[in-house]
Amino acid sequence: MQLFRTLSALAVLTLTIIHPSVVLAQTQGKIIDHKLPNDLNGSNFTYPFPLKLYQFTSQRQQVEMAFMDVAPSGKPNHKTAMLFHGNFFCGATWNETIRVLTHIGYRVIVPDHIGYCKSTKPERYQFSLSQLAFNARSLLDTLGIGNVTIIGHSFGGMLTFRYGLMFPESIDAMIVINAIGLEDYVGKGVPWITIDTNYATSLASTFESVQAYENTTYYVGQWEDRYDVWVQMVIDVFYGSQRDTFCWNQAQITDVVLTQPIAHDFGHVRPPVLLIIGEKDTTAIGKTWAPADVVAKLGNFTALAHDVSAQIPNCTLVTFPELGHAPHIPNPDMFQAVLVEWLTTGKTISVGKT
Structure with a gap:
């Protein structure tokens, strides 16, 4: 285990030297901003702002990442925010x-990650946090x-940490x-299960099962x-054309x-972080199949x-x-108040009972 953690730390230190310009040199993508089909990559949901497509080569195949690019509605602060779902x-x-x-001046970029929603769902793709972060930087x-x-x-929060470890110099x-x-999760005792088993679980998803979980x-x-x-x-995608x-x-x-745990790498995160936590969350990947004594230790x-x-x-x-x-x-009003206060002043406001 100590060897694993040492190698993991070395990997993090290696990743942090990647410069964003390297990404551009390796992708050669293009932006498509003309009218897009209603059923885009298996999703027919109507988005609140116009969509664009980023088409690029990844893992020897052409893929496309749908995204919204929303200009400031208030006085521009010449800053950009990228949001990960x-x-x-x-x-x-x-x-x-x-x-x-956008009201406080940000340009906002909001992608659907590869494999999700209105972006490409590749039949053969080696998914990793690093690949998805690389796509976003590209x-x-x-x-x-x-x-x-x-x-x-x-x-998207887990991915934010990986992005922060890979591209710290490009993050405000x-x-x-x-x-x-x-x-x-696995380190705490959750048994690993195959992708085939997870696939069967995904196929069984319904409106009622997703609603009950959420x-x-x-x-x-x-x-x-x-x-x-x-x-x-999301159910429209589960039962859509893809x-x-x-x-x-x-x-x-x-x-x-x-x-691909990130839990051993938090000490290497260099940019300033606002960590927002709903304390009644009990989410833990694997708790539906892990032994009871393991489940009891998860999601606190x-x-x-x-x-x-x-x-x-x-x-x-x-x-x-x-x-x-x-x-x-x-509670969007309280969340947004916390977010805006921290972004504009670096301070936080008292939340208390909600």
Whole structure:
């Protein structure tokens, strides 16, 4: 285990020397901004802002990453924010956060990652946190954007940490919201299962099963009708024109979370971090198949929040005691107040009971 951690640390140090210009040199992508089909890569959901496509070569195949590129609606501050969605979400879920950020002057870039929503769902692709982070940096380079603020939720939060380890010199700040991967699931005893097994689970997903899962972990049993749209958004992809490859990609990404832990690398994160945690979150990858004694040790976000924030050299922690895995959705006003205060002043506001 000590050897593994030593090698992991060396890998992190190696990744941090990658310069963004290297990404541009290796991808040669292009931006498509004319009218796109309603059913784009298996998703027919209508996004809140116009979509563009970033077409590029990755792993010897042509892929395309759908993204929104939203200009400031208020006085421009000449800064850019990039938002990373979570696993059961798409870029569209960030609609309210996009409006707030553009109002205070940010240009906002919101991609759907490869394998998700309106982006390519490749039949053969080696998914990794590093590859997805590399894709995002490649998009920014193609758009001619240098430094950014990265905001990531859930799986997007885990990806934000990997991006921060790979491209620290290009990051103004990181905001991480209830990231998965704050603990090493396999390291804590979750048995590894095959991608084929995860694929079968993905194929069995229904509106009711996704809603039930999100009700428990995202919204702590306080479901509101306004959340239905986000369930329907992802179910449309589960049962859309690219159902099979989407379910396979979902299985591959679950394997990424299990086999590519970031929990041993927080001490290497250099950019300033705002860590936002809904304390009633119980999300833990593998708890549906792990032994009971292992499950009992997983998903304690109150403890994880303080443990992880203590490891990150420049970290500010804000917790929402009464919220779950997606605090920016049930209480957007409080979330946005915290976000804007930290981005504009570097300070935080008191949250307390919500």
